[in-house]
Amino acid sequence: MPVADDLDTITERWPALQEATGSRPTTTWPPAMGISRLMSDEEQAEAAAERADTAPDAPGPRPTPVNVNVLDVMTTIETGLVTTADWLAERVQRPAFTWSTGRGWSDDIHRQAVLLSAKDAADPRRWRYTGRRSAPLAAEWLALRLRAAPGPFRPLDEGERQAVENVARMGAELIRRTLGDARRKEPLPYPCPLPCGGQLVIEGGDGQTPVVRCEDCGRTFTESGNDAA
Incomplete structure (x- = not known):
């Protein structure tokens, strides 16, 4: 280019960037996808508590709208x-x-x-x-x-x-x-659920379906949890 x-x-x-200043900050990247099953019970409880604290009708002071x-x-x-x-x-x-x-x-x-x-x-x-x-x-x-x-x-x-x-x-x-137009790649703090136990990375953020891939065995995992070798 x-x-x-x-x-x-x-x-x-x-202009789209200016409009985005009025949106609430999010923590949607990397997305949880189907790999949420790999989180510990304690981590899932913490994530649920965070969502409750940031809900529009949650009690207490609201975050800045900017x-x-x-x-x-x-x-x-x-x-x-x-x-x-x-x-x-x-x-x-x-x-x-x-x-x-x-x-x-x-x-x-x-x-x-x-x-x-x-x-x-x-x-x-x-x-x-x-x-x-x-x-x-x-x-x-x-x-x-x-x-x-x-x-x-x-x-x-x-x-x-x-x-x-x-x-x-x-x-x-x-x-x-x-604005979510660029494809990104980040490591995940969970090992591959297959026997190799390799490093998982997530790729996405560009509007395409995010994919989790094991850098050791090469298997990929989509949002449905199915792997596509």
């Missing part, structure tokens, strides 16, 4: 993008033209030169160090720089391109993970 597409992903998925984890992700992405845009603009953005004819405003040439300078400084393609600064705006501006869109800029060198690619890839991956 072209890295500029990662920046497009950030721009397009940002998903702090999502806010942290948004802050991380936005800081990375805006900082990168500031750094890149400092390097590749041409300063606005300035002309001084030494004549007064009544002089046509002087007036045209001043207006041209003001127009160049106000070019909407420029990155602004003040005013509206957000992750989507920075992502869009950086994507245009990667695509060498015309404007008051010089082309990016290889080091600059690599720096933008790194922050774009990081931001897009964080969004995919947070």
Whole structure:
């Protein structure tokens, strides 16, 4: 996938990320699936108690309605993008033209030169160090720089391109993970129920059916508890 597409992903998925800040934090990854039978009685009792404490009608104070984890992700992405845009603009953005004819405003040439300078400084393609600064705006501006869109800029060198690619890839991956678009793999604290007793890992989180797999014998277990060798 072209890295500029990662920046497009950030721009397009940002509203969904903002909406997710209002959702209740969950602990659904990794999902319990059919392997809950491998939990001890004590662990299952603790899990049931946790669900009771977080139920909407549970007694006691309610958790904050804001998903702090999502806010942290948004802050991380936005800081990375805006900082990168500031750094890149400092390097590749041409300063606005300035002309001084030494004549007064009544002089046509002087007036045209001043207006041209003001127009160049106000070019909407420029990155602004003040005013509206957000992750989507920075992502869009950086994507245009990667695509060498015309404007008051010089082309990016290889080091600059690599720096933008790194922050774009990081931001897009964080969004995919947070919104459940990325496939993930994590070890589970339960041995394989088959004689090998190997390490179990769970793969999923990308909208596909999660699968538990034994890294020793290679057997896989789906939500129904059936294994598919």
